[in-house]
Every structure is written in C-alpha cells, then in structure tokens.
Amino acid sequence: MGESTGPAVMALGTLPVLTAAGALVWAAAGPRTTVRRRLxxxxxxxxVCAVLSLITSFALPKAGPGPGWKLVETAVLxxxxxxVTRWSPRRDLTWALPxxxxxxxxxxxxxxxxxxxLESIGAVAFWLVPAAASVAAGAYPRRQAxxxxxxxxxxxxxxxxxLSRDLHDFVAHDISGIVVQAQAARFVAATDPGQALLALERIERAGLSALASMDRTVEMLHGPEASTTEPLPDLSRLPTLIADFxxxxxxxxxxELPPPVAxxxxxxxxxxxxxxxxxxxxxxxxxxxGASHATVVFTATAATVEIRVTNDRGTRPGPARRRVARGGLGLPSLTEHTRALGGTLSAGPHGDGGWRLTAVLPATPPKETP
Incomplete structure (x- = not known):
C-alpha cells in the first residue's frame, strides 16, 4: 500500500508548481499579438495554483516532495x-492575490x-516580505502605465x-461675418448693386480669414514641427477686426487702445x-x-489691463436670421483661459438692455532702463 501511494503523493505534491509553470508557459508561448491578453x-x-499549494502544504507536510521542491513552487508562485498584479484586470486582483x-x-x-x-510567526513574516516585493514589482509598472x-x-x-477655442474664436467669428454680409447683400441687391458687390468682397475676405484659421488649426494637429502658417493674431490685429466688424x-x-496699454x-x-x-x-x-454701437476699451493700471466690451440694445431690429444651435462654450472656455493667465472675466447686462463683457489681465512689469 505504501509503495502504491508514494508516487501518487509525490505527484500530488508537484501538481501546484506544474500547474503554475504550465500557465506561465501557455501565456508566454503564444503569438506576440496575444501574449498581453493571455497574461x-x-x-x-x-x-487555483495557490489553493493547491495551500492544500499540499498542510495535507502533505511530511510525505510531499520535500522543502526543496516547495522552494521551487514558491519561486514560481x-x-x-x-x-497577475501587472496584467490582470483590477476586478480580478481582489480574489487572485490573497x-x-x-x-x-x-x-x-x-x-x-x-x-x-514566535518562531512560527517569524517564519510567516519572513516569507511575507518576498510576497509583498513580488506584488510591488508588478504594481509599479502597472501604476506607471x-x-x-x-x-x-x-x-x-x-x-x-x-482646437475648440481656435475654431470658436476665429472660424465662428468669420463665418458669422459671412452670414451677416450675405443677408445684407440680399436686402440691397435689388436697389443698390454696388453695395452688394462690396458685401461680396467682404464675404471673400472673411472666407479667406476662416480658411487661414482652419489651416492653422490643421497644422496644430501635425505638431509644432509642422507649423508653417502665420502665428495667432494679437492686439496688432484689433484695428482691422473692428473695421471689419x-x-x-x-x-x-x-x-480705444492706447499704445502704452498694448x-x-x-x-x-x-x-x-x-x-x-x-x-x-x-x-x-x-x-x-440691432445694437447701434459697441465700444472696446483697454484701460491700464499699475498691475493689470482691463478690457471692456459694451454694446447697447439698439432701436433698429437686425436682419431676420434663422435660429441656430449654439454650444455655449465660448465664454466658459475664455474664462478658464483667463484664469490660467491670472486674470478674471465676467459678462452681464449693462444699462438699458445692453451688455458688457469685462476682462482683467495681469500686466507685464515695465523694463527698467539702465
């Protein structure tokens, strides 16, 4: 009876390490495209291998393959x-690691x-260290990834x-100008063809400006090394912007933009x-x-520059226009950008039905002359 059970006990004792090694070989020996998924x-x-190891450790403490084989088994585990810590889904770690x-x-x-x-506790504590190190070795690259x-x-x-800011701030502005000019040209085409021709010229300029903004946005998608278009507009373009508007x-x-303020x-x-x-x-x-006038005023203080854009309600209705869906991302996006620069932005009603947008940006300290 002893001779017949000896090989069976030995085979049972080697089952955990053989199972663990087989699982690792199965995961690593597959095609390169499937290795990560198998891991x-x-x-x-x-x-399963851990449960088998616990069973053989306590059920076959003396009749198993011996401490040497258990060390091999522990190394494979x-x-x-x-x-497992590195590659398994998070939901599987809670029941696989313990x-x-x-x-x-x-x-x-x-x-x-x-x-x-105390010696038993010391042995357990001693082997907890490599177990924790193994989990940490898998957790670190997982965290970095x-x-x-x-x-x-x-x-x-x-x-x-x-990209959203660029499209909204520049392209949408030019497209709005195109729509207004087209509506104006439609109203005056029959009575004043000369004004309609001027409106078409302004539509052409606005369309070219929108194309330039689109080109600049597309260049951003290719990275800074591919940027060959003109830089983003700054305060020097404001007079042209006001005239076109x-x-x-x-x-x-x-x-109102005094040179010292700029x-x-x-x-x-x-x-x-x-x-x-x-x-x-x-x-x-x-x-x-229908607003009759709008003012853009820059005012400088010792540490800030204030921008106020104000419009009245007006008495003349504007051309009839089709209602279009709006995302409403312009002001929130600009508010976030202004705060990132250390400033503030607010907008609200002003006067008798008008509106005012106020922004405060930090001023650059003047350079000291020697």
Whole structure:
C-alpha cells in the first residue's frame, strides 16, 4: 500500500508548481499579438495554483516532495503574483492575490509546527516580505502605465480644448461675418448693386480669414514641427477686426487702445485679449444684431489691463436670421483661459438692455532702463 501511494503523493505534491509553470508557459508561448491578453487571464490559474499549494502544504507536510521542491513552487508562485498584479484586470486582483500571498507566507508553517509560536510567526513574516516585493514589482509598472495613459488622455483633452477655442474664436467669428454680409447683400441687391458687390468682397475676405484659421488649426494637429502658417493674431490685429466688424453690419464699433496699454501685455496675454474681443463681438453679432454701437476699451493700471466690451440694445431690429444651435462654450472656455493667465472675466447686462463683457489681465512689469 505504501509503495502504491508514494508516487501518487509525490505527484500530488508537484501538481501546484506544474500547474503554475504550465500557465506561465501557455501565456508566454503564444503569438506576440496575444501574449498581453493571455497574461491578463492568469488570475484564475494563479488562484487555483495557490489553493493547491495551500492544500499540499498542510495535507502533505511530511510525505510531499520535500522543502526543496516547495522552494521551487514558491519561486514560481512569486513570479505568478508579479505577472497577475501587472496584467490582470483590477476586478480580478481582489480574489487572485490573497490566496497567492497566503500560499507563499504559510508554506513553512507545517515544517515548524513543533517550534514555538514566535518562531512560527517569524517564519510567516519572513516569507511575507518576498510576497509583498513580488506584488510591488508588478504594481509599479502597472501604476506607471496608468499614469502614462492619464497623461496622454489629458494631453488629448488639452489639444481638443485648444482646437475648440481656435475654431470658436476665429472660424465662428468669420463665418458669422459671412452670414451677416450675405443677408445684407440680399436686402440691397435689388436697389443698390454696388453695395452688394462690396458685401461680396467682404464675404471673400472673411472666407479667406476662416480658411487661414482652419489651416492653422490643421497644422496644430501635425505638431509644432509642422507649423508653417502665420502665428495667432494679437492686439496688432484689433484695428482691422473692428473695421471689419463695423463694415459687416449695422453696429458701429469703436476701439480705444492706447499704445502704452498694448505694450503692457505679454504676447500670450495679448493673444488672449484678442480672443476675448473676438468672442464679445461675435456674441454681439449673434445675440444683439440691432445694437447701434459697441465700444472696446483697454484701460491700464499699475498691475493689470482691463478690457471692456459694451454694446447697447439698439432701436433698429437686425436682419431676420434663422435660429441656430449654439454650444455655449465660448465664454466658459475664455474664462478658464483667463484664469490660467491670472486674470478674471465676467459678462452681464449693462444699462438699458445692453451688455458688457469685462476682462482683467495681469500686466507685464515695465523694463527698467539702465
């Protein structure tokens, strides 16, 4: 009877390590395109191997293959723990890791059963260290990969926000001008063909400007090394912007931008100021087409530059226009951008049915002359 059960007991004792090694070989020996997916499926085999190891450790403490084989088994389990921690889904770790850690930490307990309680605790604590190290070895690259994915996702979100701002601030402004000019040309075409021709010329300029903005946006998608288009507009383009806005509709716009105020803003703040004015004028064109006048005033203090864009309600109704869906992302996006520069932005009713947008941007300290 002993001769017949000896080989069976030995085979049972080697079952955990053979199962664990077989699972690792199965995962690593597959095609390169499927290795990662197979590694992510080792949680269940790992838990089965750990349970088998616990059973053989306590059921066959003396009749098993011996401590040497258990060390090999423990080494394979440690490798399996690291792989499972690195590649398995998070939901599988809660039931795959505990039995593996227990199998590594408790396997010497039957061998020291005759020793004192403190020695047994010491043996368990000793083997908990490699188990924790194995889990940490798998958790660190997992954490780094998650951080890289988060960084890539955040970079993509930032790029999408930048593209959205460019499309909204510049392209939408030019398209709005095209719509206004087309409506005006339709009303005067029959009575004053000369004015209709001028409106068509302004439509052409606005269309070219929209194409330039689209080209700049597309260049951003190819990276900074591919950027060959003109830079983003800044305060130097404001006089042209105001003139085009006035010629495109019934609202007359006026700009107050003293040269010292323009020099008080950094390049980035100047570009933000241009975006703010574009957004304010676009909103006037969309929501207050009957406004008779609008003012854009820059005022400088010792530490800030204030921008005020104000329009009245007007007494003349604007051309009839079709209602279009709006995303409403312009002002919130500009508010976020302004805060990132250290400023503030607000908008609200002003006067008798008018509207005012106010932005405050930090001023660049003047350079000291020697």
């Amino acid at each position: 992510g499926r080792l949680a269940r085999p790992a838990s 440690l490798l399996l723990l690291a792989v 039995p593996g850690v227990l199998a590594v930490a408790l396997w010497p307990l039957p061998l020291v059963a005759d020793e004192s309680f 998650r951080r890289r994915r988060s960084a890539v996702a955040e970079a993509r979100r930032t790029q999408r926000r930048q 006035t010629s495109a509709g019934a609202t007359r716009a006026r700009l 020099r008080a803003l950094s390049r980035e703040a100047g570009r933000a100021a241009y975006r703010i004015v574009v957004e304010a004028l676009t909103n006037i064109r969309r929501h207050a087409p």
